[in-house]
Amino acid sequence: MAEGGSPQRGRGVLPWNLKLPRGVPLSDHKLQVIPLGGLGEFGMNILALRCGDDILVVDAGMMFPGAELLGVDIVVPDISYLVEHRHLIRALILTHGHEDHIGAAPFLLAQLDIPVYGTELTLALVEKRLEDRKLPREPRLCAVKAKETVKAGCFSVEFIHVTHSIVSAVALAITTPAGVVIHTGDFKIDPTPSDNELFDLHTLADYGKRGVLLLLSDSTNAECPGFTPSERGVRGPLEEVFSRAEHSLLLSCFTSSTHRIQQILDLAYHYNRKVALVGRSMTTNAEIAHGLGFLRIPDGLLVRPPDLKLLPRPARTLLIAGSQGEPMSALSRVSVNQHRNVSVEAGDTVVLSSRVIPGNEKGIFRMIDHLCRRGAEVVYGSTTPGVHVSGHASQEELKLMLNLVRPRHFVPIHGEYRQLARHAALAEHMRQSGLERTIVLESGDVLEIDARGARQAGRVIVGRVCIDSGSVDEIVEDVVMHDRRNLSEDGIVLTVIAINRHTGELESQPEIVTRGFVAPDDGAEMVARARQIVVKTLEGSTDEEMTDYGVMKAKISADLKRFIARRTSRRPLILPVILEV
């Protein structure tokens, strides 16, 4: 009632429209935001929202471990917090079907009896992961379409279509008693996606207009200036490769990149080539996407890999798994000429239409070196940046998201610390009116929001659970879960192999060291047998494999693991150490 003057009631302005900031809670409900993974670390995205006695879980991703966690194949989040509060959890909501968002779902469902909501494709990918796995109960998978709303306890969740490298990805508008939370999932703002399903900017704008309490937004590319190019941008560079390839053409991309696979199929068709899908994850993912109508495959385009040899070389195209140089993947095996059906010959062209996930550089470059040794031309990011575009929003898109949603509070999600910090700085520099606070959280930090504002309120238990599944093929296809059985219970098997660096031959019997694994009395014979297994694996390897310690370690791991599992039905962590002497 001071200088600003009193509201002019006579002119029909509603007083609550003037006095209350946008997005203000309608009551004094308290909302807790609890990231259990993916904030301050790469992958393993999982976040809980709690309001009163209701908990909602968004995503349940896994992480591929670095070389530091030698011998461990995948890492899933510690869900002690969820297990402890299992009676309060109303649902698991999945934003899209990438490993770092759904990979830990089987692990969650083994311990929690909760319904799972996601788009049809996302759930199909989860179902595939659940195959061959005995859950204590039938999982409740509920398909939801974009624009539909799901009720879960006091939450209601609207699915909002977004563009990303995988199709059928959504953001979430989560209405809670304390206000609306927008969770972007992973996204880019692609004005010309290859399936013409546009980003649903309008629904987001509507929420923004009505008032949003909190925005949680993808920070993966927060360090990249500008706008991420449209998926359609790779068409030109890929077409150039197709137009000058004189022999076989091998293309590798993330096997979940439906857009990319579609563009490659279209180009192969246009250039009168046949396509073979190589690698289990490539076949499976393509089958699922095709089955749901997301992939258009012209009749007669596909051939089986063994039939490739019947075709002239200029008619051969291979869509092949293994763009990250995983030691046991199809493309890695091809690069050392160890694949059953496929080989690379001088003059062939290999395209890596994918980014290098940090930590995988050495493996990928080693694979490229092998392919070059076979005389292939290898086209990848360093030589032709245009053959891949990112699926994540760059800085200008992130600003657009903030402009559209106009949140009262902002928490950057999905990223290592520097990316979260950069995203937060970006928001701060915008000085967008209505944005009260930007908070950088890390996994385990609890944020509380109520009518008085947002503040950090302690921590919950978070961490990583390591799972050793023996071979990359198995990771992708068949995640064997440990049911939170403590790793230390199963123990460790170290095997130290000394290889003569001149002759490449075994210098001495492999050493096998076990800890916390078998009782010493029946251990001796077991260790002797394990030693033989390692020797057999080494003898059965080619010279080329022997020079690639990544491959050798994976082979030794897989063989030892199989032997030990059969003999003891235990799954110790297996650490192969190769020494050149």
Added chain:
Amino acid sequence: MAEGGSPQRGRGVLPWNLKLPRGVPLSDHKLQVIPLGGLGEFGMNILALRCGDDILVVDAGMMFPGAELLGVDIVVPDISYLVEHRHLIRALILTHGHEDHIGAAPFLLAQLDIPVYGTELTLALVEKRLEDRKLPREPRLCAVKAKETVKAGCFSVEFIHVTHSIVSAVALAITTPAGVVIHTGDFKIDPTPSDNELFDLHTLADYGKRGVLLLLSDSTNAECPGFTPSERGVRGPLEEVFSRAEHSLLLSCFTSSTHRIQQILDLAYHYNRKVALVGRSMTTNAEIAHGLGFLRIPDGLLVRPPDLKLLPRPARTLLIAGSQGEPMSALSRVSVNQHRNVSVEAGDTVVLSSRVIPGNEKGIFRMIDHLCRRGAEVVYGSTTPGVHVSGHASQEELKLMLNLVRPRHFVPIHGEYRQLARHAALAEHMRQSGLERTIVLESGDVLEIDARGARQAGRVIVGRVCIDSGSVDEIVEDVVMHDRRNLSEDGIVLTVIAINRHTGELESQPEIVTRGFVAPDDGAEMVARARQIVVKTLEGSTDEEMTDYGVMKAKISADLKRFIARRTSRRPLILPVILEV
């Protein structure tokens, strides 16, 4: 004498000018080119040339090992070939002072009594590495200036000044009985180097005119299109950082990058800041470069690190070692607040003016994350590409080199296989007249060249010798050599540490496993003591260090190594394995 018409003798054209191809050998001498390291692998550059009973060695570099060779600190080439032919070796010629070209020199000199030729700066850096090391005899280090020629057996070697990230780098024109060999060393063609010492194109052109038998040329950047920007190009982006930095400014670059250090000193002076040199390798390299007149340091610019605190924050500049995120380096220690004299506060700016060496991504990103957590703004390649330029030639410069030298044979050197292959393809596509053959060699391949041409002729023994020196500081300053004592003789000590992922505490006593190291009878007490050492190291670490397994492994390695060396005067390979349970 056919369609082309006979030479017009009457017009004074000399017949031998017409009939003999350029660079043809004057006799039937046979030249052998024997790369012993650095071809098909990154680092560890060393190459032998043999003609009759004379062998010349060019460079003797080391390599930093990847995560695969866990616990090993540096890797040097196997020089069995040289040791076997020690009586034939006439000299070691060094092209410049980078680790991957001189790092194995002490190792060579411990076994071979040969004179070493290089520029003054190069030899000063070698001398530093030889300090504290007992060689069987006084090393014969002979300083040579650019344009001077050295005789060694049947070879005569002219030093040709080139531009590179380190000053005082040379290419070599090696005149052999079979013809002239040009070895480029590492180079870029920088038209405006910060010291105004231009690339000596004229001498190279002269050799090209007179005829060159073989060109050996740097392939590091063979995948980069265009021209590498001048070193002067970083001045603008760095100046922008200086102009907007409000508090302390920490800059890290390769400590051998004299040009870069000079530019940073100049900017600090211009912006009225004082500079402290932090990290032993930074101090040492700057001292050496300054002592030889390569670094101009205005009076009163430098302060000692402990005196930084006496200055206001906007007057503080730190030139700090550790741009590769090496766990024990100065910048890594600062990032986890474990440095004696230096700390980072909110609002400070940290600049990484360096490239990411493949394999170091994870360590560097982890360090950046820590720095961001302390509230620093971190400026590096991903955010501001302009703060670093490469010291190696891109494709257009490589073509210029081929044009200038006009070799009869070409062998790409210094690179992993894909880079060598790309460089070779580049040369082939140029279809330069006079270029008879381009040959991709890998370390160990022998190339023979004589009047009839060039051909591969078998292989010699090559390989890697792993050296564990305990901590990165020691690697840089004081390479402890094993005198080719076989690693397997000293054995292995594995230590397995199980850390509770919730509490960060030790879950059980550390396991110590030794192999081939101590006799079992006196082993028990030793192992018990080693266990205590590990416990002490863990207890003496901060929470932040504990979350960084790279740091923890390095600390445990260093402490265990010291204990074991003191007790047994042995240097086993130490492998710390950390498990989260």
